[in-house]
Amino acid sequence: MKKQEVKALQQFIEKYVTIPEADWRLITKSFRKRQVKRSEVILESGKVCRHLYFLESGLLRYFIVKDGEEKNKFFTIAPYFFTSQYSFNNQTPAKETIQAIEDSIIWETTLEKNHQLLELSSWNQFAQKITQEVQFFTEEILEELQTETAENRYLKLLNSQPELLQRIPLKHLASYLGIAPQSLSRIRKKVMTRHRS
């Protein structure tokens, strides 16, 4: 694996912890690069998640099918780590499906390799920080869902991650917000009119 190639992975990890050169060699060896096409399913619900992934570029959605309808739980935007945590850690069937919304580059490692990596104190620290950060994000989404209207949640996204809203198809965003695509269109129009005036 060329050094250049793993740069995105390295840069991401080093925002959280400093990795000694020796550890870095083991980490690099443990990951394998893969290209996924738009709409490609990375993990299907009902299957056991066998990998921990790093999303180098692209965008994903997590969804569950409920009464025949796809409901988006959340989105992962590069660069970030992802997996189906419960399924991966307990090797049980996943409840959600993970699908690429855009052509994406992902890096994957296995449970066994991750266990080896967790012996390194650098990787262990990194894993703890990421788990905690994911917990904060999840709690934030939960809190917003419990306290905010769909319109306010849309406005918050528009302020905090405007480029994300450009990249997520309307129907997926509407499903995430828990409203019909038509309602989201109405909110969008309302917001645009307000911005113009």
Added chain:
Amino acid sequence: MKKQEVKALQQFIEKYVTIPEADWRLITKSFRKRQVKRSEVILESGKVCRHLYFLESGLLRYFIVKDGEEKNKFFTIAPYFFTSQYSFNNQTPAKETIQAIEDSIIWETTLEKNHQLLELSSWNQFAQKITQEVQFFTEEILEELQTETAENRYLKLLNSQPELLQRIPLKHLASYLGIAPQSLSRIRKKVMTRHRS
């Protein structure tokens, strides 16, 4: 501190990891026991959370005030660990308030002491497992909120934690489910009628 006293804490931790005797002495020394009365506020929103807690007995709620209204995020039922994770880890003001719903017994340790404990591989492992479990719980609540009606969420709680429903006041449960107390009363009556027939 008498050995008897820390038994609940020890039993809880040992469900997750095995703690060597030497480590156990440091853990025990790091926690301080406190009694809290029903309605007592353990952490107030806007204040920095200075402790990691173990709830030995009792019941708590996490809530945020939004437009003058208290919204319950979740409940913690003994025995379990709790804190305001983001506030505790980053020493920033907490968004939520943590309040006892029942007279409770809690054990608390500080950020500094927890950092010392995290040097122990036993405690470190325990902390990782708990953080991950909390993440699973949070994701589960989020998923239910995104995919289930309030009535179905009530029914799931009734099946999985019937004794919890006995202990949480109706208004707090309604706020957690995101509905008016009157709506929850209607759902309860409906369910009871169904069970009788």
